[in-house]
Amino acid sequence: MKDPAIIEQIKCIVTPENVRINEPMSLHTTFRIGGPADVYVEIINEHEISRLIDLLKSKDVPYFIIGNGSNLLVSDKGYNGVIVEIGSGYSGLRMMDDIIVAKAGTTMSKLSHFAMENELTGLEFAGGIPGTVGGGMIMNAGAYGGEMRQVAYRVKVIMPDGEVKYLTNTEMGFEYRNSRAKREGYIVLQAEFMLHHGDRQVIEGIMRDLTAKRKEKQPLEYPSAGSTFKRPQGYYAGKLISDSGLKGFTIGGAQVSEKHAGFLINTGNATAKDMYDLIAKVRKEVHTRYGVTLEPEVIFLGEFD
Numbered sequence: 001m002k003d004p005a006i007i008e009q010i011k012c013i014v015t016p017e018n019v020r021i022n023e024p025m026s027l028h029t030t031f032r033i034g035g036p037a038d039v040y041v042e043i044i045n046e047h048e049i050s051r052l053i054d055l056l057k058s059k060d061v062p063y064f065i066i067g068n069g070s071n072l073l074v075s076d077k078g079y080n081g082v083i084v085e086i087g088s089g090y091s092g093l094r095m096m097d098d099i100i101v102a103k104a105g106t107t108m109s110k111l112s113h114f115a116m117e118n119e120l121t122g123l124e125f126a127g128g129i130p131g132t133v134g135g136g137m138i139m140n141a142g143a144y145g146g147e148m149r150q151v152a153y154r155v156k157v158i159m160p161d162g163e164v165k166y167l168t169n170t171e172m173g174f175e176y177r178n179s180r181a182k183r184e185g186y187i188v189l190q191a192e193f194m195l196h197h198g199d200r201q202v203i204e205g206i207m208r209d210l211t212a213k214r215k216e217k218q219p220l221e222y223p224s225a226g227s228t229f230k231r232p233q234g235y236y237a238g239k240l241i242s243d244s245g246l247k248g249f250t251i252g253g254a255q256v257s258e259k260h261a262g263f264l265i266n267t268g269n270a271t272a273k274d275m276y277d278l279i280a281k282v283r284k285e286v287h288t289r290y291g292v293t294l295e296p297e298v299i300f301l302g303e304f305d
């Protein structure tokens, strides 16, 4: 999608400085992998998102929403279309009575700290998840026994027909690392959280402990997308991979982490193809040994064959 007329129209809708052409996606994913997006747009308000999506739909231009790119593997060939970032440009937190209101681009870390500062408990688990509130709602992000579905009250979305709607927790259809919004392609604009009052020091202590646990167990010193695979029923992906003898297994610059086999890491110069092939190898090996099919949690964008 390199039509100059459409690019000009995009620049009329959003802040022109926030429109970039041939933008390397390696700059926008925590894997630090990915070829160029034809067009990359950072949006800063709801009006921009609605108008931009209307334009792209009317011109049949492919588009993809990203938050912090912390669960994405983008092809080396990049993305033929428009990447719409709902990130730091569209972030903010406020209290509405006892409810926290977060714009979709707010990081989950900021959300979790904001809850702590307001002496509200329930979001401690989210402090170390490096995504946005929008990405967290789509993925029903979770850790250490907590999940977004336990705390989300209402979610403001743009439906596929362009209507802006508030969905209740039940209407969000949360499942393990999945949601109705993900299945049906809704755009998350904002989420509200209903929590319980708690003691600030206790909340802070829990957050500190969870951060220490992550540092101890996870290879945070390397680019990754966190756990590459979903947890298979009755098993742990990391243990199956480790028991298959794959710890440290490497293809090009992609490696099964020595520290936590559930994490596939970029040791420095991995291509998307390296990572894609490593994912395939791990799935094949685990299936052969244990008959378990590992489903990627990571989302693939672009062409890999």
Ligand SMILES: Cc1cc2nc3c(=O)[nH]c(=O)nc-3n(C[C@H](O)[C@H](O)[C@H](O)COP(=O)(O)OP(=O)(O)OC[C@H]3O[C@@H](n4cnc5c(N)ncnc54)[C@H](O)[C@@H]3O)c2cc1C
Residues within 6 Å of the ligand: 030, 064, 065, 066, 067, 068, 069, 070, 071, 072, 086, 104, 105, 128, 129, 130, 131, 132, 133, 134, 135, 136, 137, 138, 139, 140, 141, 142, 143, 186, 187, 188, 189, 220, 224, 225, 226, 227, 299
């Ligand atoms: C070191 C590390 C640790 C991690 N630990 C955890 C963990 O403990 N638990 C966990 O669940 N995940 C974890 N993750 C994965 C990741 O952080 C989560 O999946 C997170 O929810 C993704 O948010 P994001 O904003 O980065 O989304 P992205 O990766 O940018 O996008 C993910 C999906 O959400 C969609 N999306 C994003 N924003 C919006 C929006 N506003 N509207 C509509 N769709 C949107 C995208 O289209 C895509 O389909 C980890 C990742 C890393 C790198």
